[in-house]
Amino acid sequence: MSKKTLPMKRRLAAALKRADPVPAWVALRTGGEVRASRRARNWRRSASIKP
Numbered sequence: 001m002s003k004k005t006l007p008m009k010r011r012l013a014a015a016l017k018r019a020d021p022v023p024a025w026v027a028l029r030t031g032g033e034v035r036a037s038r039r040a041r042n043w044r045r046s047a048s049i050k051p
Contacts, residue, residue: 015041
């Protein structure tokens with residue numbers, strides 16, 4: 001089990017908030033072209049958050 005430090009926990013929380021999906025009105029306005037956020041990430045696929 002790893003110990004999460006407070007700064008790391010804050011970075012992970014910020015990344016979670018940034019990765020929210022785009023609002024429904026954005027998808028409607030763009031005709032479905034924009035569905036996912038550019039910043040959406042998966043913890044397995046990308047290691048963009050440095051400890």
